[in-house]
Amino acid sequence: MSQTDVRMDGSAEVRTEREATPGSAGPRPLRPETARPEPTSYYGRPVLNEPTWQAPDIAGYLFLGGLAGASSALAAAADLTGRPHLARAAKTGALCALGGSLYSLIHDLGRPGRFLNMLRVFKVTSPMSVGTWLLTAYGPPAGCAAATALTGRLPRLGRTATIGAALTGSAVATYTAALICNTAVPAWHESYQEMPFLFAGSAAAAAGGLGMLAAPTAEAGPARRVALLGAAAECAAALRMERRLGPLAEPLKHSRLLRAGEALSLGGALAGLAFGRRSRIAAAAAGAALLAGSACTRFGIFHAGMGSANDPKYTIQPQRRRLARARAERDLQ
Structure with a gap:
């Protein structure tokens, strides 16, 4: 097009202000920065199916199993250092806690046959399979150690059983951490580095509390x-876990049970x-x-995990x- 306009009187005049014409490439205003949308899912529904576990059964199983295993280890230390009252209290407490943990597990499974069915195979990559065999191997020596301590008979057999229960009990006290971290629940799955130390510390604190409660002060x-x-290991592991997980640790930080357990x-x-x-x-x-603190910790971990499974952002953010x-690693290559 010409840069002039023709007036009605026939003279030409340069247009002082031209309108934008189709195809002109003028400067465009910058689009304002927009905040990244919050992670969400279809209609805000959970991405994961909530586990069917119930708090009284599984959280109680986590607590009682840790108490039983750590108490057997404490009983062995008491036996070796000549503290019979502390040893007897720890052995008896370990057997009672083992019975409670087995009841909770079988009640969650529905019937005892399902527990026995898991013994048909041994799968080293399955924490549930390994845990079933650990409980089966731990039960007889723990029961024998408690029986000989209460009756005072067969002391040599009792000492051998005490050492065997201590060895398998240490694994029983911590394998439940691998069990829950092997799930897809975000707060559990991402805590795999610290959860075994947290469970070990919580179990040791509970076993120590049982010994202080039941044994004379001279032997405690x-x-x-x-x-x-x-208690120190439990709090240190919880603090490191919350710092490392970042936003994913919100269900843990907001759990009143966990705060009460630490206190x-x-x-x-x-x-x-x-x-x-x-x-x-x-x-x-x-x-x-x-x-009570150890029980609050286990129940708090359980409920925090359930809360992270119900909120889609804790699944999408990781x-x-x-x-x-x-992508950053590919760009560096």
């Missing part, structure tokens, strides 16, 4: 030390160390606090981070 020295080490465990361990040597009442109160990390 190992129980007090084990409780303090366990009870640390408070009970410190009270037992400070006052449990002189006062039987203080030792019993500290032991009860440690047991996936986005993994994809971004994979």
